[in-house]
Amino acid sequence: MAKTLISLDEQQILRIEQIIMEQDEPGALKYLEDLRKMIKRGQIGCNPLEFKAREGVDHVIDKAKKQI
Secondary structure (H helix, E strand, O other), rough: OOOOOOOOOHHHHHHHHHHHHOOOOOHHHHHHHHHHHHHHHHHHHHOOHHHHHHHHHHHHHHHHHHHO
16 A cells, blocks of 8 residues: 655645644535545556656665665
8 A cells, every 4th residue: 555645734734733723523524535645646647757767766876875
């Protein structure tokens, strides 16, 4: 299963805290739906070359660790 990392700004974090404090179940579901849409949008523009570059960087890092 793939892991997803999302970044939240201060306003989004405050919204989560507000939902928790108010025990706003409908608001929580709505907010989770919004986050889910945000995650899906982020996955659409996937750049395979970016991953290829990352693989190259990982290879260099692994090689350097072996030399230490």
